[in-house]
Amino acid sequence: MTPYIQEHVNIGSGPPGSTVRWFRSVSNDPKFINTLTFDSKEGSPTLVMVHGYGASQGFFFRNFDTLAAHFKVIAIDQLGWGGSSRPDFTCKSTEETEAWFIDSLEEWRKAKNLSNFILLGHSFGGYVAAKYALKHPEHIQHLILVGPAGFASENDYKSEWLTRFRATWKGAVLNHLWESNFTPQKIVRGLGPWGPDMVRKYTSARFGSRAQGSVLTEEESRLLTDYVYHTLAAKASGELCLKYIFSFGAFARMPLVQRASEWKVPTSFIYGFQDWMNYQGAQEARQHMRVPCEIIRVPQAGHFVFIDAPDGFHSAVLHACRRFLSPDPDSESLPEGLTTA
Numbered sequence: 001m002t003p004y005i006q007e008h009v010n011i012g013s014g015p016p017g018s019t020v021r022w023f024r025s026v027s028n029d030p031k032f033i034n035t036l037t038f039d040s041k042e043g044s045p046t047l048v049m050v051h052g053y054g055a056s057q058g059f060f061f062r063n064f065d066t067l068a069a070h071f072k073v074i075a076i077d078q079l080g081w082g083g084s085s086r087p088d089f090t091c092k093s094t095e096e097t098e099a100w101f102i103d104s105l106e107e108w109r110k111a112k113n114l115s116n117f118i119l120l121g122h123s124f125g126g127y128v129a130a131k132y133a134l135k136h137p138e139h140i141q142h143l144i145l146v147g148p149a150g151f152a153s154e155n156d157y158k159s160e161w162l163t164r165f166r167a168t169w170k171g172a173v174l175n176h177l178w179e180s181n182f183t184p185q186k187i188v189r190g191l192g193p194w195g196p197d198m199v200r201k202y203t204s205a206r207f208g209s210r211a212q213g214s215v216l217t218e219e220e221s222r223l224l225t226d227y228v229y230h231t232l233a234a235k236a237s238g239e240l241c242l243k244y245i246f247s248f249g250a251f252a253r254m255p256l257v258q259r260a261s262e263w264k265v266p267t268s269f270i271y272g273f274q275d276w277m278n279y280q281g282a283q284e285a286r287q288h289m290r291v292p293c294e295i296i297r298v299p300q301a302g303h304f305v306f307i308d309a310p311d312g313f314h315s316a317v318l319h320a321c322r323r324f325l326s327p328d329p330d331s332e333s334l335p336e337g338l339t340t341a
Helices: 064-068 094-112 124-135 160-166 169-179 184-190 192-209 218-233 238-245 256-262 280-288 310-320
Strands: 004-012 031-038 046-050 072-076 117-122 140-146 267-272 293-298
Touching: 004 094, 031 064, 031 094, 046 124, 064 072, 064 310, 072 094, 094 124, 094 238, 117 124, 124 140, 124 256, 140 310, 192 218, 256 280, 267 310, 280 293, 293 310
Parallel strands: 046 072, 046 117, 117 140, 140 267, 267 293
Antiparallel strands: 004 031, 031 072
């Protein structure tokens, strides 16, 4: 196992020069970002990994060792999730919510004195990474978006099924729960002593009996269940962003495709073949980008491509970063088994 250092990186109590506290928190206590930094070879490019909604850095447990052989790997818990500070969530708009995630990431970057790094984000973390790159492109060498959320808006996909579903009583109830910010984590907390059992059933089904790729070992499944339960059952904070960033059905309220023409950072998208996040949104965005952009698809993998098919995921990441790893990147062909869109 690759040696690593865990630290709580202090990001202060709010944006510099602002009277507003993170999450408009009433507390002046400094907040911190839980950070893992893995040992690496001298001169390796830096890879910063950002998890998705309801997850945390530990979801990349199958990837750290392999990637640390090529990169200086740094994995964070976003503010309000995992082992990072969990301030009260009091944002009231999409803009406030986005700024909170982006600005806390930027304060973390300054505290770590990082520049010229590769930024990788999964799902909601991909959305945050992309919005961060739009605001701070000068720090990022390359952007890797893994099954990113937020590229499609409801209107783009003329989602008649969603309109029809909302008109049913079930759809109306679920839409109401969404708009009142009822999150999956609230169910886990509400179950009390039965919470761990529900999480175990989910992890053993998603990454076991119904796995899209390689099945977790019994030990991996036990550890993941324990980890997921404790991150979900902790105080609600970052999870409450959901209704401000997405409308019911996980459509972005401020879709990334609308800003594709402003893209300044070369980008690689990575999707599992069975990912429920649609790669057509990335294809549409690519038509408007003026920077290099590629879409890589990994077989036998769903939305958690890095857990389902770690070998394929690692091949995709190494190929995406060939400019930083290979003496002759132009001669590098796509690794066997992967396809491009």
